[in-house]
Amino acid sequence: MKTLSSFLAAGVAAFLVASPASAQDAADLNDLEIAHVAYVADNIDIRYAHLALAISTNPAIHEFAKTMIRDHTAVNEQALALLDKLGAQAQDNFLSRTLLENADKLVDEMADLRGAEFDKRYAENELAYHRAVNDLVENAFIPNIENAEVKALFEAGLEIFKAHQGHAEMMVEKVSQ
Amino acid sequence: MSGRSRRSVLVGGAAAFAAALSGRGAYGHNGIDHSKEGAAHHTVTIERFKFVPAAIDAKVGDTVTWTNADIAPHTATAADGSWDTGTIRKGEAKSITVSAEMAPDYFCRFHPAMKGVLSVG
Ligand SMILES: [Cu+2]
Numbered sequence: 433m434k435t436l437s438s439f440l441a442a443g444v445a446a447f448l449v450a451s452p453a454s455a456q457d458a459a460d461l462n463d464l465e466i467a468h469v470a471y472v473a474d475n476i477d478i479r480y481a482h483l484a485l486a487i488s489t490n491p492a493i494h495e496f497a498k499t500m501i502r503d504h505t506a507v508n509e510q511a512l513a514l515l516d517k518l519g520a521q522a523q524d525n526f527l528s529r530t531l532l533e534n535a536d537k538l539v540d541e542m543a544d545l546r547g548a549e550f551d552k553r554y555a556e557n558e559l560a561y562h563r564a565v566n567d568l569v570e571n572a573f574i575p576n577i578e579n580a581e582v583k584a585l586f587e588a589g590l591e592i593f594k595a596h597q598g599h600a601e602m603m604v605e606k607v608s609q
Numbered sequence: 610m611s612g613r614s615r616r617s618v619l620v621g622g623a624a625a626f627a628a629a630l631s632g633r634g635a636y637g638h639n640g641i642d643h644s645k646e647g648a649a650h651h652t653v654t655i656e657r658f659k660f661v662p663a664a665i666d667a668k669v670g671d672t673v674t675w676t677n678a679d680i681a682p683h684t685a686t687a688a689d690g691s692w693d694t695g696t697i698r699k700g701e702a703k704s705i706t707v708s709a710e711m712a713p714d715y716f717c718r719f720h721p722a723m724k725g726v727l728s729v730g
Contacts, residue, residue, distance in 0.1 A: 499719045503681040506699065510680050592681050595658045595720055602722070 458527055458572040463582050464515075466573045468522035469531065470589065471511055473565050474504040476535040480561070483542060484554050493551050496603050500558070500596065507589050514585055551607040559600040566593050652676065653725070655683050655697065655717075660725035667707045667729055676702040685725065688714040 461469065481497035481504075488494060515522060538557065545553055569590050577583040649671045654661045656678040667673060675685045677697040685703070686693040689712045694703035707729055717723035 495718075502719060506680050506682060588680050591657055592679070595681075595722070598722055599720060 458568060459576055461525055461527065461573075461576075462523070463577055463579050464520055464523040465525040465527075466577060466586075467511060467515060467582065468524055469527050470569070470573070470586065471508055471522055472528040472531055474508045474511075476531060477558075477561065478504050479535065479539060480542075480554065480557065483539060484550075487543070487546065487550050488554065489547075490551050490607070492603065492606055493554065496555075496558070496599060499599070503592050503596065507585075507592060510585055510588075514581055518579070518581070548607065552604075555600060555603040555607045559597065559604050562593050562597040562600055566590060566597060569593070648672065650674065653685070654678055655685075655723075658720060658723055660685070660723060663724070664726040664728065667727060669707055669709050669729060671707045672704050673707060673727060674702050674704040676700075682719060683723065684718045685715050686718045687712045688716055693718070 458469075478501050481500040484493055484497040488497070511522075542550060542553055542557070569586060574583060574586050574590065577586060647670065649668065651665050651667055651671060651673045653665065653673060653675045655675055658679065658681075660675070665673065675683075675694055675697055677683050677699055680699050682696050682698045684694055684696055685705075691710070691712050692705060692715075694705060697703045707727070709729065711727065711729050713726050713728050715725050715727060
């Protein structure tokens, strides 16, 4: 079990962060580090959404971006409430930092695009991003989370992000027409 | 792989919140309550990005209540935009009274893949 999930996690992490296989293993993160990665991942998608609201003039992109902000904010509120209840604080770690670095680059890149070019790039990135984060949550995080309440929250979060992945697929089709 | 073992930082009690998250079965499925004379009360639970039940048969004057068991906010909105519950947050419920001209097909404005049918017969 552990070997399989570590293997999957390493693969996912390598994809997400484009780093060599010698990188630290996402499956080694503890619950509070995992919570931090999820919080950062939520905030990154909220950032992308604000960028879309600022640049795109496509109403469907705006609706999608607002849903990303609404849902990821709701999940983060639940996560903070749970950590508060547990008297714990999320812990910064290598994966959170790498995600942020990659997001900074992507935001810079997308900020230069306009019109249909931006919409297409944003929708494709939303699809790829949710897919990658969902793989990470499903295969590396959920099997390794030890606290039952944290695990339950991640399972609920995964359902939301899978719905977003499906929604992003629809958006990609829409803006590619 | 690093070989260092994962630290247990949060092993502990659990049930309440997990139960709250998964306790979605608490709402009756298609529970119809005929408490007022003639008018029925229909309940729809929004859970795991689905309207449950997805289809209801109602009569003019009935009420329909949507309760959101998800963390994500949802809506129940007519496909033609003619009626709308507005935003229903986690744990909230919104009701409408069924009228003759209501369009039956509805969806969630925030998650358009979520669809339901409210037939007025
Ligand atoms: Cu919804």
